[in-house]
Amino acid sequence: MTTPSQRGTTTVSDKAVRKIAGRAAAETLPGRSVSATRVSAVVSGRRANVSLGVALPYPAPVAETVRRVQEHVTTRTRQLTGLDVSGTKVSARTLNSNTSVPPATPSDGKPVRRASRRWWSARRVPMAVLTAAGASACGALAFDVIRVHLAHRPPAAWRSGVLDWLSTHGPGDTPVVLGGAAAALLGLSLIVLAVTPGRRRLLTLSPAGDGPGCAVDRSAVGALVRDAVADVPGIGHVSVRVGRRRVAVRAGLAFGDRAAAREQVVSAAGSAVAGCALRNAPRVRVRVKTEPAWQAPAAGSADASQAGPGTPDPALTGGEK
Secondary structure: OOOHHHOOOOOOOHHHHHHHHHHHHHOOOOOOOOEEEEEEEEEEOOEEEEEEEEEEEEOOOHHHHHHHHHHHHHHHHHHHHOOEEEEEEEEEEEEEEOOOOOOOOOOOOOOOOOOOOOOOOOOHHHHHHHHHHHHHHHHHHHHHHHHHHHHOOOOOHHHHHHHHHHHOOOOOOHHHHHHHHHHHHHHHHHHHHHHOOOOOOEEEEOOOOOOOOOEEEHHHHHHHHHHHHHOOOOEEEEEEEEOOOEEEEEEEEEEOOHHHHHHHHHHHHHHHHHHOOEOOOOEEEEEEEEEEEEEOOOOOOHHHHHOOOOOOOHHHOOEEO
């Protein structure tokens, strides 16, 4: 049996508590809009202190609604985090009138929320490298300057060498030109990283009601489409390539009627893509090619009986849905 000292510890971060408290505030009044405009949380050991600023619906009794929000957030946060939430400070920041135009709702009654086109990457690796390089250079320079002025020591050899080299080289020298070009390329790459979303492998999903935003990797969509197409009778090898706007399916037909097989492949691939509930459903492009061991159906047409093994049907390739 594992002793308590060997089980490790579970730490709940301040960020997690803030998210849970903000979501709990929105659950207080079912059917009415209560949103947290400002949430702060401090976790100290097994105790958490939570403070919220909320936007309440109008008309509603402010004091009673704030008390309900306070009780629900405290109970819900304590239940989900396991921390001792002694009390929650709630302040009413604004009132939202219910006379505004309500959001469009589908048949199931859940509000429609438009998902983002792309998820933005935090660019942790480039930012970490840039921050570490800048901090190292600035720290070394600051340390040398302090050492010179306070300890009356001579400047470091590297600093004197850099100044001497810069004093003897002008803008037209090859090393200076190459260094400027490298700095320009570095700056351009940082600008590209700042203005592009990144995470090209992720496709955003249509949110369900007010649920959290979700995304799925392209490889997962490709695996679903591949499995659906592989279940079509007569289909052998299947390859799927998923892009942002198009899903390309290449299927090999081992036996059976080609026209019927293509219709089933198109239907299976389209159903698999639709089942992913993507925000922007890509087009499905299907290409069916007979494999070398393909056998024409016994009761096929004259064209089917004359077609040789491994011969693709021009009418069945390059089609789009």
